[in-house]
Each structure stands twice: as structure tokens, then as C-alpha cells.
């Protein structure tokens with residue numbers, strides 16, 4: 506292995522780039538690291554400096570390493586090693602076999618989108634390719650609602666279906682995997698999958714044990730404040746609710762018309778609020794981790810299969826849910842074809858244009874807006890990781906949107922940390938959100954006018 510200058514993980518934490526994946530914890534030979542909650546509702550790495558050997562193995566597996574040494578591989582470098590068999594490449598989507606849209610007849614009712622994630626786990630068990638699934642389910646007992654857990658029985662898969670917009674960490678699970686008999690599949694958002702690939706690249710035990718990665722296409726990690734805010738808005742008792750569900754579907758309506766629900770423990774009743782009533786929680790950047798603004802992997806490029814929501818007509822008109830799917834490894838593609846043949850999956854091919862359109866908002870923000878954000882934070886003296894995105898000089902009105910989103914993001918965390926009350930939060934965020942809304946509307950209007958007149962935006 507190429508020797509690297511020891512870098513301290515504190516650079517990641519000090520620059521607010523730690524996403525709490527915990528890959529560093531399992532790699533630290535002197536057990537100096539842990540993952541814990543910070544005051545803004547995120548899980549982040551914590552260290553005991555007296556124990557630190559300064560060897561730098563932690564930073565080598567960090568997906569947001571701000572100062573990578575010569576041996577560090579970015580998404581393209583890792584994909585060349587781990588997904589060498591994929592026949593296609595697209596600058597924005599990475600290496601892949603094929604693009605699909607569809608759902609699992611059996612699982613979509615109990616899943617967040619089309620239930621293909623749960624279907625794939627089931628088939629991996631059936632084929633004898635894995636003995637365990639490491640994914641996110643209810644956390645008991647813990648002060649978190651959800652956490653990574655290990656499921657070793659196919660019949661328990663339903664307990665881990667559904668999307669959890671809640672901070673989680675792999676810190677414990679990655680250590681446990683090494684002790685497990687047999688092989689595992691893991692689900693993760695882009696930065697977690699990258700951390701796993703970096704760890705596999707360094708550790709032959711993990712390379713052998715982890716047989717399959719299910720990539721969850723991610724529009725940003727939310728603080729646990731997001732869950733508290735939604736519970737409060739739904740009318741639950743803030744410090745005594747459980748079982749938050751982020752994607753309560755309305756099969757008779759459209760896919761976007763989903764709700765958030767939770768159990769109010771004192772009254773033992775279910776509280777539900779439609780997401781349309783709380784406004785735009787994604788494009789505004791509310792409660793989002795800072796690191797997500799410096800991630801250019803929109804489609805979870807390093808997984809065997811990447812799964813997202815089909816925010817695309819006509820599929821988004823069906824409230825039962827559809828997945829957009831990118832198969833990247835042979836085995837992933839085979840599972841999909843078998844499912845189509847057996848009638849267990851409803852599946853159609855998607856064109857590149859259709860796929861890109863299904864995640865357009867995320868590409869606009871994460872790729873097109875990246876150089877503006879890099880310039881903004883570098884100007885404030887922060888260190889950020891090198892990105893693959895070419896410099897795009899946005900027009901002034903889009904730069905303004907980026908600046909306002911950054912502000913809304915950080916302000917939302919400060920306001921909730923101080924008041925922890927949804928009414929006060931809405932009151933205090935009103936001006937910020939209004940400014941952002943007006944700037945966004947202006948940018949849409951200018952874009953539309955330029956399109957009509959044939960001017961390049």
C-alpha cells in the first residue's frame with residue numbers, strides 16, 4: 506500500500522464534512538474513534554486524542570476526505586475497480602448495465618417506492634449469495650428511532666423495508682460483519698457506499714464478506730431535527746413519540762402525495778401530516794447535512810444496483826410507487842431479468858434522458874451548483890474535498906439561489922436547536938423561506954423566458 510501522510514480526521518469534523526458513516530471507526534487500530542450525536546441532530550465521528558496513533562487509516566476510508574493523498578480513489582477510480590464489468594458509462598450516472606423503471610408486485614405495498622430493494626434482498630438470499638442483510642430498521646433500545654441492523658432471516662426482511670430520513674451509522678455494523686459467518690448485502694446512500702468501497706479497497710476481509718451493495722439514491726441526509734419537526738407538525742408530543750414513517754403512501758393519489766406519520770405515545774394514537782402541508786423540505790435544504798452540498802454522486806455510482814423514486818410521468822401519477830433502477834453489476838442485472846421473466850417484477854427500460862429527468866432537481870443542485878458552493882465556502886475559509894464536476898459559472902440569479910439555500914440550511918438547524926418548537930420554527934424561518942421561494946421563482950421565470958427566446962441559460 507502506498508504510504509500516505511497522516512491526516513487527522515478532525516479536519517473532516519472541523520469543516521463540518523463528517524456524515525457519520527463510521528467507516529473510520531472500524532479501521533482505527535488504536536480504537537480512538539466513535540460516532541455520536543452532535544448538537545444539530547447529526548451523527549458525527551468523535552475521537553479520543555490520547556489514543557490516536559496518527560497513522561491516518563481513518564481518513565483513508567472517509568468519503569469526504571478534504572485532502573486526499575496520492576493513493577486515494579474517487580468515485581471514478583473505485584468504479585473502475587469494483588464495477589469493471591459494467592459495459593456503459595455516463596458522466597452523470599457512472600458505470601452501468603441498464604436503466605429501468607418498475608416495481609415488485611409483492612413488496613411495493615409495504616415499501617417506500619416500488620419495493621425493488623426488498624425484492625433484491627429476497628433474491629440474494631434465495632440464490633444463496635448472502636447470509637445476512639445489513640440495512641436500516643427500528644433501533645431498540647436506543648435514543649435513535651432507526652439504526653443499521655443485521656437481518657439473517659429472509660422472513661424478517663419486511664421489518665427493514667421503507668425509507669428512513671434519519672441519521673444512521675455503520676460504525677458498529679461494519680465491525681460486526683467481520684465476525685459474522687457468511688456474506689452480507691448492505692444498503693446505503695452514496696457517501697456510505699463510497700465509504701464501504703474505500704474500506705473494502707483497504708481490507709480484504711470486508712472485500713470478501715460484502716457480496717452486494719444496494720444503493721439508495723439520495724437527495725440529502727436530514728438531521729434528526731427533521732423527524733422532530735414533522736412529528737410536531739403532525740401533532741405528536743415532541744419528546745414522546747415513536748415509529749416515524751416518512752413515506753405513507755396514498756395509492757389513490759399521486760406518488761408525491763405522501764405523508765409522514767408517527768405514534769403519539771401518551772395518547773397511543775397515530776398522527777399524520779401530508780408533506781404538501783409542510784412545504785418544500787428538499788429543494789430548500791432545510792435540516793440538511795453540510796457534507797451533502799459537497800457530494801457529486803447523485804445516483805449512488807458505486808453500488809451493484811441503484812434505486813430511487815420515479816419522479817417522472819406517467820409513473821409519478823401512481824401513488825403506489827415506482828422505482829427508477831440502475832443495474833451496475835452482472836448479478837444485479839440478472840436478478841432484474843429473472844424477476845421480469847417470473848412475473849414478480851413489472852419492469853420497463855428507461856432512456857438516459859428519462860432517467861436524468863427523474864432526478865433533475867438533484868442534478869441541478871448537486872452538479873450545476875457545485876462550483877458556486879465551493880467558491881462560497883472556500884471564501885469563508887473552509888476546506889472542501891476535491892470534486893469531479895467541471896466548473897460551471899452560473900448566472901447571477903442561480904448563484905443567489907445557491908447562497909440562499911446554504912443560508913436556509915444552516916439557519917434551520919440553528920433555529921430548531923434553540924427553540925425545538927414547530928410553530929416558533931415556522932415563524933422564525935418565514936423570511937428566509939420567502940426569500941428563497943422568490944429567488945427560485947425568478948430563476949424559473951428567467952430560464953423559461955430564455956428557453957422561449959432560444960437564449961442559452
Ligand SMILES: Cc1cc2nc3c(=O)[nH]c(=O)nc-3n(C[C@H](O)[C@H](O)[C@H](O)COP(=O)(O)OP(=O)(O)OC[C@H]3O[C@@H](n4cnc5c(N)ncnc54)[C@H](O)[C@@H]3O)c2cc1C
Pocket residue numbers: 612613615616617618619620621622623624640641642665666667668669670671673692693694721722723724725726727812813814815816828829864867
Ligand atoms: C436519506 C434519503 C434520501 C433519499 N432521496 C432520494 C431522492 O432524492 N431521489 C430519489 O429518487 N430517491 C431518494 N431516496 C430513495 C427512496 O426514498 C427509496 O428509498 C428508494 O427508491 C428505494 O425504494 P424501495 O421501495 O425499493 O425500498 P424498500 O423496499 O422500501 O427498501 C428500502 C431499503 O432502504 C433501506 N434504508 C432505509 N433508510 C435508509 C437509510 N437512511 N440509509 C440506508 N438504507 C436505508 C431500508 O432498510 C430498506 O432496505 C432517498 C432515500 C433516503 C434514505
